[in-house]
Amino acid sequence: xxxxxxxxxxxxxxxxxxSAQLRAHGVSATALRHRGVTGxxxxxxxxxxxxxxxxxxxxxxxxxxxxYGGGRAILSHRTxxxxxxxxxxxxxSAPVHITVPYKCSxxxxxxxxxxxxxxxxxxxxxxxxxxxxxxxxxxxxxxISVPFRRPRTSLADTVLDLAVSEDSPREAALRFVEAATNGxxxxxxxxxxxxxxxPHRYATDIADAVMMLGDGVQSALEHRYALDVERxxxxxxxxxxxxxxVDGRILYEDVDYSPSGVPLIVRxxxxxxxxxxxxxxxxxxxDNAAELADRPRLVYGWDETTRDPCGVFEEVxxxxxxxxxxxxxRRCPACPRE
Numbered sequence: 001x002x003x004x005x006x007x008x009x010x011x012x013x014x015x016x017x018x019s020a021q022l023r024a025h026g027v028s029a030t031a032l033r034h035r036g037v038t039g040x041x042x043x044x045x046x047x048x049x050x051x052x053x054x055x056x057x058x059x060x061x062x063x064x065x066x067x068y069g070g071g072r073a074i075l076s077h078r079t080x081x082x083x084x085x086x087x088x089x090x091x092x093s094a095p096v097h098i099t100v101p102y103k104c105s106x107x108x109x110x111x112x113x114x115x116x117x118x119x120x121x122x123x124x125x126x127x128x129x130x131x132x133x134x135x136x137x138x139x140x141x142x143x144i145s146v147p148f149r150r151p152r153t154s155l156a157d158t159v160l161d162l163a164v165s166e167d168s169p170r171e172a173a174l175r176f177v178e179a180a181t182n183g184x185x186x187x188x189x190x191x192x193x194x195x196x197x198x199p200h201r202y203a204t205d206i207a208d209a210v211m212m213l214g215d216g217v218q219s220a221l222e223h224r225y226a227l228d229v230e231r232x233x234x235x236x237x238x239x240x241x242x243x244x245x246v247d248g249r250i251l252y253e254d255v256d257y258s259p260s261g262v263p264l265i266v267r268x269x270x271x272x273x274x275x276x277x278x279x280x281x282x283x284x285x286x287d288n289a290a291e292l293a294d295r296p297r298l299v300y301g302w303d304e305t306t307r308d309p310c311g312v313f314e315e316v317x318x319x320x321x322x323x324x325x326x327x328x329x330r331r332c333p334a335c336p337r338e
Contacts, residue, residue: 010051012149014063019047044130045109055126058092062150065096065133069106073098074145075152076136077161083152086159086183095132099153099161101141109133136161140197155185156193160206169205173227176209178220187213216240221268221302222254228309232332235316236260236325244289251286262323265290265297266316268305296323310335 006025009017022032032049035041042050045068050056056064062083066073074080077097081087093111100106112129138144144157153161163176180190190210199206209223217223217240230237238255245251255266267286290297296319300312310332321327331337 013067014057014060015052016044016048016050016056016060016064016067018067019049022049042129044112045133050129056130058089059150061092061130062096064130065098066150068109068133069098069100069135070104072104072141073100073106073151075099075150076144076158077134077153077165080152080158081162081179081183083148083150084155084158084183086162086179091131093128093131095134097134097136099136099138099141099144102137102139104135104137106133106135108135143196155183156189157197159183159185159190160193160197160199163206163209164199164201166202169202172202173205173209174220174223176206177213177217177223180209180213181218181220219268221305224309225255225266225268225300225305225312229305229313229316232309233313233317233335234328234330235313235320236262238266244286251289253286257320257325260320260325262320262325263293263295264316264319264323265295267297267299269299269301 009021009025019032023029032041036043036049039053042053042056044050044056044060044064048064048067050060050064062075062079065079066075075083075097076099078087078094079097082089095111098106109132111132114127114129116127144153145151146154152158159176159179162179163172166172166175179185180187187210190213194207194210212223212226215237217226222240226237229235236257238257239259240255241252242256242258243250243252253265254268257264257266287297298315298319304312313329313332313335317327317329
């Protein structure tokens with residue numbers, strides 16, 4: 001085989017090739033079978049070979065899945081979200097999600113494992129070759145792809161795919177908000193995407209999530225607070241991400257009830273990925289500024305907001321009423337009965 005073109009192919013595909021590409025570079029079926037049987041090369045997926053016998057890196061696993069899906073396959077769903085930085089890669093051996101044109105013949109593939117007692121024994125922990133492939137099909141294929149070295153669905157399409165894949169409307173809306181926030185996808189981009197690609201399920205809940213994003217909701221925790229604390233109990237809709245000037249800097253409060261005539265501030269402390277020292281300093285300055293302005297404030301995290309939204313509601317309601325709000329709240333079906 002011609003060395004330069006062979007090396008360029010391996011570089012472009014992370015050391016993973018198809019059997020057709022091997023034939024095109026002069027590798028006969030007999031030679032391919034010999035290298036597989038002797039453990040020099042590794043069968044990764046049907047018609048996809050790694051020209052190594054060691055563990056596959058994540059880039060190799062992604063390239064193998066794309067090659068298996070055919071020349072037009074793209075990374076999608078959870079895998080695209082990992083590549084965009086919307087989700088963390090908790091399990092590098094997880095199956096790879098790809099989307100292919102609707103008439104493509106590729107089907108789901110389970111994990112590929114090494115044959116026990118093979119020509120080159122290895123540890124049990126190294127038995128898994130590839131986590132498998134989950135194949136999705138799209139009739140809108142031409143409109144969802146973004147060109148990369150390993151092509152993937154667009155940011156907005158990835159957010160939508162993640163939401164639609166959830167098991168319930170509530171989880172779909174939460175995933176939509178979380179992915180859109182982590183991916184920094186502008187709400188107008190999401191609105192335009194929904195106009196041209198209406199989701200095949202959870203359409204109402206996803207549209208509601210877009211509206212909340214437009215109102216300033218910026219995390220799954222804020223979404224749960226808006227739904228389970230405010231909306232479910234008839235509380236006023238607080239203003240999201242209200243700017244306040246503190247020490248000459250603009251800082252933002254998660255929920256501010258000033259537009260309803262009450263100076264209450266509610267802060268929602270979810271996981272933060274920025275510098276912890278800077279976060280503590282910012283919160284202290286906001287606390288001091290609120291105290292000097294004689295403004296009450298409440299702070300809630302993920303656990304109390306999701307596990308006891310009725311208790312959170314009662315505390316927020318008491319402060320709102322104390323500060324002059326006319327109580328128009330209601331108990332939800334989950335609230336304890338007096």
